[in-house]
Amino acid sequence: MTQPKVDIFTDGACSGNPGPGGWGAILRYGKHEKEISGGEAGTTNNRMEIMAAIEALRSLTKASDVTIHTDSRYLMDGATKWLERWKSNGWRTADKKPVKNDDLWRALEDAAAPHRVAWRWVKGHSDHVENGRADALARAAIETVR
Numbered sequence: 001m002t003q004p005k006v007d008i009f010t011d012g013a014c015s016g017n018p019g020p021g022g023w024g025a026i027l028r029y030g031k032h033e034k035e036i037s038g039g040e041a042g043t044t045n046n047r048m049e050i051m052a053a054i055e056a057l058r059s060l061t062k063a064s065d066v067t068i069h070t071d072s073r074y075l076m077d078g079a080t081k082w083l084e085r086w087k088s089n090g091w092r093t094a095d096k097k098p099v100k101n102d103d104l105w106r107a108l109e110d111a112a113a114p115h116r117v118a119w120r121w122v123k124g125h126s127d128h129v130e131n132g133r134a135d136a137l138a139r140a141a142i143e144t145v146r
Contacts, residue, residue: 003116004029004064008056009130011071012048013138020145021045023052024137026130027059034059035133039141048138049075050104057111066115071124071131078105079112080119 007028014021022039036059038051049072057066070076086092086099093099122128124135 004062006060006064006066007069008053008066009069009122009134010049010052010056010075011124011131011134011138012045012050012052013135013142014043014045014048015142015146018042018044020142021048022138022141022143022145023048023055024134024139024141025052025056025059026134026137027056028130029064035137037137037141039145041145046072046074047101047104050078050101050108052134052138053079054104054108054111057108057115057117060115063114064116065118066112067118067120069120069122069130071122071128073121076119076121079108079117083109 009026012021012023020041021043022037024037027034036055038055053068053075083105091099091102099105122131124131
């Protein structure tokens with residue numbers, strides 16, 4: 001059975017780092033789109049980048065072929081290059097320090113589990129329409145937690 005193909009465009013933002021933050025995501029399935037966003041009063045930009053992906057994946061109602069488009073190398077590299085190594089090292093980095101944001105990396109792994117996820121990096125603030133929209137959602141969400 002063919003799984004639905006979903007494109008997700010994510011972004012995170014913070015006013016101060018740490019400070020109030022927001023995340024935004026656009027989910028696209030065929031001609032259908034859904035925008036979601038949220039915020040936290042005291043957080044970091046990196047946490048908001050990860051939250052955008054987590055919440056977008058959690059909002060899917062069935063297993064899907066997902067492509068996540070992000071301007072965050074931290075998010076993409078964490079998910080595609082570092083996560084397995086962190087897990088095998090007991091959630092420690094190569095220099096034996098605790099992994100930052102391990103709670104969110106674990107949640108991202110859980111949220112991604114039902115899906116086939118591919119990652120695409122897009123250059124931020126470069127007139128990529130959906131990235132600009134996700135950024136606007138994230139920035140608006142900051143205002144809800146100030």
